[in-house]
Amino acid sequence: MDPVRIAVVGAGVVGLSTAMCVSKLVPGCSITVISDKFTPDTTSDVAAGMLIPHVYADTPIPKQKQWFRETFDHLFAIASSAEAEDAGVHLVSGWQIFRSVPTEEVPFWADVVLGFRKMTEAELKKFPQHVFGHAFTTLKCESPTYLPWLEKRLKGSGVLILTRRIGDLWELHPSFDIVVNCSGLGSRQLAGDSKIFPVRGQVLRVQAPWVKHFIRDGSGLTYIYPGISNVILGGTRQKGDWNLSPDAEISRDIFSRCCALEPSLHGACDIREKVGLRPFRPGLRLQTELLAQDGRRLPVVHHYGHGSGGISVHWGTALEAASLVGECVRALRTPSSKSKL
Amino acid sequence: MRVVVIGAGVIGLSTALCIHERYHSVLPSLDVRVYADRFTPFTNSNVAAGLCQAYLSDPSNPQEVHWNQQTFDYLLSHIHSPNAANMGLALISGYNLFREDFPDPSWKDTVLGFRKLTCRELDMFPDYSYGWFNTSLIVEGRRYLPWLTERLTERGVKFFQQKVESFEEVARGGADVIINCTGVWAGALQPDPLLKPGRGQIIKVDAPWMKHFILTHDPEKGIYQSPYIIPGIQAVTLGGIFQLGNWSEVNNIQDHNTIWEGCCRLEPTLKDAKIIAELTGLRPVRPQIRLEREQLRFGSLNTEVIHNYGHGGYGLTIHWGCALEAAKLLGKILEERELLRMPPPHL
Numbered sequence: 052m053d054p055v056r057i058a059v060v061g062a063g064v065v066g067l068s069t070a071m072c073v074s075k076l077v078p079g080c081s082i083t084v085i086s087d088k089f090t091p092d093t094t095s096d097v098a099a100g101m102l103i104p105h106v107y108a109d110t111p112i113p114k115q116k117q118w119f120r121e122t123f124d125h126l127f128a129i130a131s132s133a134e135a136e137d138a139g140v141h142l143v144s145g146w147q148i149f150r151s152v153p154t155e156e157v158p159f160w161a162d163v164v165l166g167f168r169k170m171t172e173a174e175l176k177k178f179p180q181h182v183f184g185h186a187f188t189t190l191k192c193e194s195p196t197y198l199p200w201l202e203k204r205l206k207g208s209g210v211l212i213l214t215r216r217i218g219d220l221w222e223l224h225p226s227f228d229i230v231v232n233c234s235g236l237g238s239r240q241l242a243g244d245s246k247i248f249p250v251r252g253q254v255l256r257v258q259a260p261w262v263k264h265f266i267r268d269g270s271g272l273t274y275i276y277p278g279i280s281n282v283i284l285g286g287t288r289q290k291g292d293w294n295l296s297p298d299a300e301i302s303r304d305i306f307s308r309c310c311a312l313e314p315s316l317h318g319a320c321d322i323r324e325k326v327g328l329r330p331f332r333p334g335l336r337l338q339t340e341l342l343a344q345d346g347r348r349l350p351v352v353h354h355y356g357h358g359s360g361g362i363s364v365h366w367g368t369a370l371e372a373a374s375l376v377g378e379c380v381r382a383l384r385t386p387s388s389k390s391k392l
Numbered sequence: 393m394r395v396v397v398i399g400a401g402v403i404g405l406s407t408a409l410c411i412h413e414r415y416h417s418v419l420p421s422l423d424v425r426v427y428a429d430r431f432t433p434f435t436n437s438n439v440a441a442g443l444c445q446a447y448l449s450d451p452s453n454p455q456e457v458h459w460n461q462q463t464f465d466y467l468l469s470h471i472h473s474p475n476a477a478n479m480g481l482a483l484i485s486g487y488n489l490f491r492e493d494f495p496d497p498s499w500k501d502t503v504l505g506f507r508k509l510t511c512r513e514l515d516m517f518p519d520y521s522y523g524w525f526n527t528s529l530i531v532e533g534r535r536y537l538p539w540l541t542e543r544l545t546e547r548g549v550k551f552f553q554q555k556v557e558s559f560e561e562v563a564r565g566g567a568d569v570i571i572n573c574t575g576v577w578a579g580a581l582q583p584d585p586l587l588k589p590g591r592g593q594i595i596k597v598d599a600p601w602m603k604h605f606i607l608t609h610d611p612e613k614g615i616y617q618s619p620y621i622i623p624g625i626q627a628v629t630l631g632g633i634f635q636l637g638n639w640s641e642v643n644n645i646q647d648h649n650t651i652w653e654g655c656c657r658l659e660p661t662l663k664d665a666k667i668i669a670e671l672t673g674l675r676p677v678r679p680q681i682r683l684e685r686e687q688l689r690f691g692s693l694n695t696e697v698i699h700n701y702g703h704g705g706y707g708l709t710i711h712w713g714c715a716l717e718a719a720k721l722l723g724k725i726l727e728e729r730e731l732l733r734m735p736p737p738h739l
Contacts (some may be wrong), residue, residue: 130661131516131660131661132660132661133660133661133663133664135601135661136599136601136661136664136665139601141601141602141603141661142603142604143603144485144527144603144604165510165512165513166507166509166510166513166525168505168507170505171504171505173504173505174504174505174527177471177472186505188485188513188525259477260600260625260626261476261477261481261482261625262482263482263483263484263485263603263604263623264483264485264527264603277603279600279601280600310474314472314473314474314476315471315473315474315475315476315477315481315482317474318474318475318476318477318478
């Protein structure tokens with residue numbers, strides 16, 4: 052039986068992890084990852100990669116919890132292994148603080164992270180403007196390290212990697228039998244989806260190795276995320292803004308907000324600015340679409356629209372996408388399909 | 393009034409600073425000097441990882457619990473300042489691991505967020521079945537000692553590099569009060585059979601993904617003889633050596649292997665970490681800290697000595713509380729000599 056030829060469009064965390072899941076779970080396929088951008092130039096590379104979920108309006112909470120749990124467990128195993136340094140995954144503890152008590156005092160993901168509890172009075176003294184907080188241990192998954200590690204493993208599994216800009220999904224026909232669309236914001240064009248739009252995020256990458264804890268201000272607009280080679284300070288949420296150039300005024304504002312939470316950051320050095328466009332959508336799109344045009348058919352599994360939460364749920368959604376791909380493969384292999392080939 | 397501090401580790405420098413801060417404005421004639429043969433980065437305080445954590449069992453001197461608390465509170469108050477990193481200060485959270493249930497320590501309310509470990513957390517450490525999680529502080533000698541030195545220099549305190557052979561020599565040189573912060577070598581100035589070296593060896597590695605301390609405890613082996621991993625500002629300290637009575641200041645290959653194997657077993661991610669340095673230090677071990685006055689007489693010369701040594705492996709943890717106590721003792725001396733006018737009791 053000839054292998055089913057699968058094209059994964061997009062090489063951010065979603066594209067690469069989906070390719071990985073498909074290669075592991077769907078037998079009899081040959082996979083090619085196609086993208087115009089690869090690490091370190093993807094949107095994922097700008098994200099700090101903290102495993103703290105974003106809430107997807109259209110998806111039931113139990114499903115979101117499942118995605119998060121699957122991602123957390125998967126990365127936790129990596130963080131505890133000798134691969135941790137190469138994969139760029141590690142544990143980090145810290146605080147999520149609020150200026151007023153939130154309506155939901157215990158978020159749905161509290162029992163997925165480690166050691167979740169409310170902050171004590173003594174701990175809150177560090178943040179005089181805040182009255183409530185959560186303390187927990189979670190994971191950080193740094194794309195500039197994680198994506199190259201994934202790419203290496205993909206190549207080791209026989210997955211091909213191709214640099215090419217795709218303007219239309221039909222370009223992949225007839226070279227490929229199934230397309231997995233992980234193009235994030237690119238889906239505006241590739242899937243004709245006007246529901247997806249950028250939410251611009253600007254961050255600072257600084258050297259401040261004495262910062263060992265994350266601090267996230269309730270809404271998530273201001274945050275300090277210590278990583279392996281830098282600390283990420285953020286951020287912004289600018290809807291509909293496509294500008295990828297850093298804004299100096301915004302950088303000053305981010306720095307000032309973060310220093311208010313962690314005064315020792317005044318001693319930070321080697322400050323660099325980065326901008327990423329979060330692929331925002333009212334709901335995460337994880338579904339199969341059978342494209343048809345002039346007698347041609349092309350099954351597409353859409354897997355995009357992760358907004359702020361891509362890294363937090365990537366493995367869980369990739370597993371689900373792989374399962375959808377598996378269904379497409381089975382559909383292609385049933386006798387009625389064969390007669391059309 | 394000349395006060396000579398002997399010793400320039402964390403105890404000597406912090407005591408000198410505490411004294412100067414407290415008395416210089418009320419006693420302008422106060423002249424504080426530091427004599428030492430070793431300065432940063434060659435002191436034992438430079439070898440220590442600097443994690444603020446007292447021993448697990450209650451100290452024989454209950455005052456030490458209070459001094460630990462005072463030190464923690466003092467350092468915590470500086471954590472919020474922009475200077476924290478220059479002082480070598482950082483908040484750090486982490487794990488204390490045991491092979492069986494263990495009673496809560498006296499310092500559980502001093503540190504932040506003290507709690508027991510959950511099952512999932514314990515799953516990370518297959519050799520251990522019980523433990524604690526809490527947030528504490530590190531104070532790194534590598535940055536703290538230079539910071540203390542700068543503060544002292546700003547205040548006009550002078551430093552003299554010399555090996556002091558006797559209290560008498562310092563007294564005859566003009567010291568009215570001597571503060572003995574000579575640590576593990578105090579016995580050279582005055583024999584003290586209670587003071588012994590607790591030799592420690594550590595490996596410093598580059599492992600910036602480590603954000604938590606991990607301390608293991610084995611009641612059969614005793615303190616510091618079970619692997620520990622303590623991330624610092626730039627490097628991670630790996631340790632687990634404590635040899636009572638060993639004066640060797642040279643790194644030992646067997647100890648290296650003990651540390652490396654123990655720590656890699658505890659934390660497999662360290663396997664490929666790059667080794668940056670390896671150091672040996674001598675903890676000044678004593679059943680309790682010697683922090684007291686002694687009057688010495690050399691012919692017609694009456695000299696006050698305040699001893700402040702014997703801080704074992706918890707010198708950085710307890711230093712400020714001891715400095716405050718030493719300053720209090722100096723205050724009594726100054727009162728006795730009627731140098732300090734204390735307000736009359738009826739006010």
